[in-house]
Amino acid sequence: MCDVCGCGDPAIVSEDLHAKILSDNDRVADHNRDHFRSHGMLTINLMGSPGAGKTALIEATKRMLPDLRLAAVSGDLATDHDSARLEAAGVPARTITTGTACHLDASMVHHALHHWDGPASDLFFIENVGNLVCPAIYDLGQAANVVALSVTEGPDKPLKYPVMFRAADLVVLTKSDLLPHLQDVDPAQIRDALARVMPEPRMLVVSATTGEGLAGWADWLRALRANAKPAAPTGSVGSEHEHHHDHDHATFD
């Protein structure tokens, strides 16, 4: 009702909100982050195109870090092939079936954590749906975003998908064993493209087939895990757990 004279005409009310439209997702992501911290899990949101080598990278990580307990959830539209592969490689894994959804959001991960029936883990991978667009803007509660980019995708992908690569803490250039067959792909070009979209560009060149670069990847994860540990042994929540940029050894190795 009109509050000037009480005449019964409708009144117009405006509210200045300046509110993030994904704030609901961000709240659930913070909740997930608390869960990962309190359980001592270093969580990686692994993104990349379909076929970029995300599953193969997790399989290789298992071989490189035998002393750590790995586990994973894989976002998949229709199958559980990825989690079956990971299980076969010794990584307890469950599928988040997204149906037609092109990305994981924090609620889907939260639901998966509630229904997790696998063992505890030190290093937890969220293997996102293969897509260089949609997953980029959804915080899942991870400690770091890693983007797998395969050499066959061509050198201009960072420029074509700047939102994804800006969100990355690390880019892993996969399938480096194929480089000799690709006349037009030079990792230097990819580094240049990354330096135009990532303020702190970091890229590792790896091959899950030959093992090239995997030691650097394992080092990067170990350093992140060391930095993520709460300062006090009894503390389950450490503010230093979040994104770290103080480990520069991985830059453009």
Place this chain on the structure above:
Amino acid sequence: MHEYSIASSLLRMAEEQAAKHAAARVLGLQLRIGELAGVEVGLLETAWSLVRERSCCDGVDLAITFTPARWECSGCGASIAQGSLLACVTCGGKAQLVSGDELVLDRIEMEVV
């Protein structure tokens, strides 16, 4: 296309505000979307036209302000052009995005009977 889920989140926010103010309907929504927000404005408008049906926002179009990506040196504040190397040519400082990643509902206008 994640714009449908963004349109759904936007509708939830509008419904919350409408309930809070006991509004009969929503009259207008002002949004700010950055060049690097990861949202395609045209797709969001299409998705919005579907989710708003038979809601408190039925018939309400989105008023969208588009903000271009602006990078600055975190050291000396020099402007760094979008698409160039993201390091300061003057002092070598790191680039920081000062605007262009917004995905924000700025203002809602409602009719209260």
